[in-house]
Amino acid sequence: MDFPYGQPWLLDGAYGTNLKTxxxxxxxxxxxxxxNHPEALASLQTAFLQAGADTLTIPSFGANAERLEQFGLAAETARINAELTTLTSKIAGQRPIGGNLSTAGITLGPESERTFSELMGAYTEQAEALKAAGADYFLIETMTSLTDIRAAVLACRKQQLPILACVTVDENGITASGTSALTCLVVLQELGASAFGLNCSLSPAEMAPIFEELSAFTKIPLIAQPAASMPALRERAGFSLTPEEFANQFIPLFQAGVTIAGGCCGTTPAHIAALRHAMDRFDFSSVTRPHHHRELVLTSVHETFCYELDMLEFSPTLHPSSDMTDAFMEIEQESYDVISVEVETPDEALSFAENDHMAELPVSFLSSDELALKTALLLYSGRAMVDTRSELDPKTLKQIAYKYGAVLY
Structure with missing residues (x-):
C-alpha cells in the first residue's frame, strides 16, 4: 500500500525515556x-503536537501477548491496545495515529520449538486490536531481525492499513541477527511496506551513510528515527545531543532522501520542535536520488545481490535435507549466482527453512506443489526467485510470487 500522507512528514519522539519523569x-x-497514568500520556502527546508533529504514535510498543505475558496480562492484549488507542485518539483530534508494534521476543531456529506461525500470530492479534480501535497506520520499529519484521509486516498487511517498518542496526548498517539494512529494505518493500527506515541505537550523523546506500534502492519513502542520547557501551562511545544538534545532524539524512522523520531514545518535545524547524527550512524538492542500474535485485537472508538477467548462473538443483551445510559450501565455491532448490512437500520447505541462514547466495524455488511453494516462500526471509518451470498453473505461480515479493523467472 502506498504511503498516503504528505511528505515531508514529522513523527513524534520518545515515550519510554520521557515517561521516566x-x-x-x-x-x-x-x-x-x-x-494507570493517562494524564502523563496526555501531557507528553500534547507537547509533541505543540512541537509540530504531524501524527501521534499509539504507545503500544510492547503490547503483544508474548510481551504482556511477562506481566500476567496476555489475556488483556485486545483491551490494552484498544484503550491506548482511545487515549491517543482523544489527543490527536483529526491527525492520524499509528499503532506501534515491536518484537514479540519469540526465538526461532533449529533449537526452538516455536514456529513462524506463532510469531505471526502474536503480531496479528495486536494488529487486529489496533485497527479495530481506530489506528490509521502501523509503525513497526526497533526490530533486530529480518525474520521478526517480516512476520510483523505480513501480519499487519492483512489489515489493509499503511505499514511503516523500521529496523535497528549498528553503525555498519547491520542488524543484531546479521542482516544488512539494505537487505531489509529490498525484502520489505516487495512485501508491501509503505515506508522503510531505521530507528534507535544511532545518532542522525551515524545513520547518514546507511541512508546514502538505501537511497539508490528504495521504491518507498525513507524514515529516520534516530536517538538523541545513548549510554556508552563497551564497544562504542555514548552520546547526548541537544535539540539543535539533533536537528542539524538531520540535514545529511534529508539530502540522502529521508522524508519521514522523528525521534527515538532521548528525544523530547524540544527535539521534535527543532526537527520541525529544520524540516520547514529544508528544500526537499532539490533532492535527487541516485538509482542502481541492475535489472535484478535479490537477497539472501543477510545480503543483497544485483544481477543482469542474461548473466545469471543457477546451481544444480538441491533437495532439502536436515543438514545442507556441505551442499551450500560446494555451490558457493563453484561461483554460481543463485541456489536452485526443489521443494515438493511442506516438510521439505520446513527443512530448507532450518538451513537457509547458512546459504550465502539467493535462492530460486522450484515446485509442483502449491502448498510446498507457499510454505517455502513464507519461511524464507530473503527475496527469492520462483522458477517458471514449476508445474503449477502460470496464473497461480504469478500470484504466489507476488504475494511473497519473489521474482518469477
Whole structure:
C-alpha cells in the first residue's frame, strides 16, 4: 500500500525515556503504567503536537501477548491496545495515529520449538486490536531481525492499513541477527511496506551513510528515527545531543532522501520542535536520488545481490535435507549466482527453512506443489526467485510470487 500522507512528514519522539519523569521504571509494564497514568500520556502527546508533529504514535510498543505475558496480562492484549488507542485518539483530534508494534521476543531456529506461525500470530492479534480501535497506520520499529519484521509486516498487511517498518542496526548498517539494512529494505518493500527506515541505537550523523546506500534502492519513502542520547557501551562511545544538534545532524539524512522523520531514545518535545524547524527550512524538492542500474535485485537472508538477467548462473538443483551445510559450501565455491532448490512437500520447505541462514547466495524455488511453494516462500526471509518451470498453473505461480515479493523467472 502506498504511503498516503504528505511528505515531508514529522513523527513524534520518545515515550519510554520521557515517561521516566512521570515515574515509569524499568520493571514496569509500560503500557499498563500509561493506562494507570493517562494524564502523563496526555501531557507528553500534547507537547509533541505543540512541537509540530504531524501524527501521534499509539504507545503500544510492547503490547503483544508474548510481551504482556511477562506481566500476567496476555489475556488483556485486545483491551490494552484498544484503550491506548482511545487515549491517543482523544489527543490527536483529526491527525492520524499509528499503532506501534515491536518484537514479540519469540526465538526461532533449529533449537526452538516455536514456529513462524506463532510469531505471526502474536503480531496479528495486536494488529487486529489496533485497527479495530481506530489506528490509521502501523509503525513497526526497533526490530533486530529480518525474520521478526517480516512476520510483523505480513501480519499487519492483512489489515489493509499503511505499514511503516523500521529496523535497528549498528553503525555498519547491520542488524543484531546479521542482516544488512539494505537487505531489509529490498525484502520489505516487495512485501508491501509503505515506508522503510531505521530507528534507535544511532545518532542522525551515524545513520547518514546507511541512508546514502538505501537511497539508490528504495521504491518507498525513507524514515529516520534516530536517538538523541545513548549510554556508552563497551564497544562504542555514548552520546547526548541537544535539540539543535539533533536537528542539524538531520540535514545529511534529508539530502540522502529521508522524508519521514522523528525521534527515538532521548528525544523530547524540544527535539521534535527543532526537527520541525529544520524540516520547514529544508528544500526537499532539490533532492535527487541516485538509482542502481541492475535489472535484478535479490537477497539472501543477510545480503543483497544485483544481477543482469542474461548473466545469471543457477546451481544444480538441491533437495532439502536436515543438514545442507556441505551442499551450500560446494555451490558457493563453484561461483554460481543463485541456489536452485526443489521443494515438493511442506516438510521439505520446513527443512530448507532450518538451513537457509547458512546459504550465502539467493535462492530460486522450484515446485509442483502449491502448498510446498507457499510454505517455502513464507519461511524464507530473503527475496527469492520462483522458477517458471514449476508445474503449477502460470496464473497461480504469478500470484504466489507476488504475494511473497519473489521474482518469477
Amino acid at each position: 512521570a515515574g515509569l521504571s524499568f520493571s514496569d509494564c509500560t503500557e499498563q503504567f500509561i493506562l
